[in-house]
Amino acid sequence: MADTAYDPNNIFGKILRGEIPAHKVYEDEHTLAFMDVMPQGEGHTLVIPKAPSRGLLDAQPETLAALMRSVQTVARAVKAAFDADGLTIFQFNEPAGGQTVFHLHMHIIPRREGVPLKRHEGGMADPEILAGHAARIRAALN
Template sequence: MTYDSNNIFAKILRGEIPCIKVYEDDQTLAFMDIMPQATGHTLVIPKEEAVTLHDLSDQGAANLIKQVKRIANAVKEGMQADGITLFQLNGEAAGQTVPHIHFHILPGSILAARAHASTPSDQASLEASAEKIRAAL
């Protein structure tokens, strides 16, 4: 699939759309999901243009999973969660709604989570969660 450079995550990476950043380096960005399924729901994306895992370079995939692990540990600690739900929807048929590979990190169980991309959260709540996660990094 051809990468759409006008997708929302590409716009976030270019600074055209704001986000509440949790972590950033030269290859990765982690930020709060604006429609969280649970308090502390964090997204991790590579800066490499790739729609799905299949489109991501081997080096990009290795770096991405390394940062996903790091951010997941911080979400668990910062949100004082007993566990973490980690998922990646790979392709539109799997439910991927943004055509840029990304991982979801949710504190707690997906069984207790709200529906995917259904309820917007207020900025103050997102920032409070982000601060807890940043402090755990």
């Protein structure tokens, strides 16, 4: 069985501590949203709680409530910023569930009719493109 303890040295923990840069789009007291560096579509954004939670099952209810408020706020901005027909929102738990970073996070991906998602392992996106996408989402938040 996999180790299910929270490891504060995961990449999202490092982003929260400012040890690794991220293209941030939204932040409040409890959450942070930033661009996924391996996007499955234009505008693919992640929202994470600041509280240390490995996944959905170990998060405190208050953490989940704050996370979902931010997911809704950011999702509205992502949809508007990319003039999307809809959104796909993912959340994975543990390796068997598809989780690869063991800090609770939600994926928000704007969708257009007939355009399939790219593979998540498709490589790192151009940082300038991510910066532009982040700016579009921040503008839609205002």
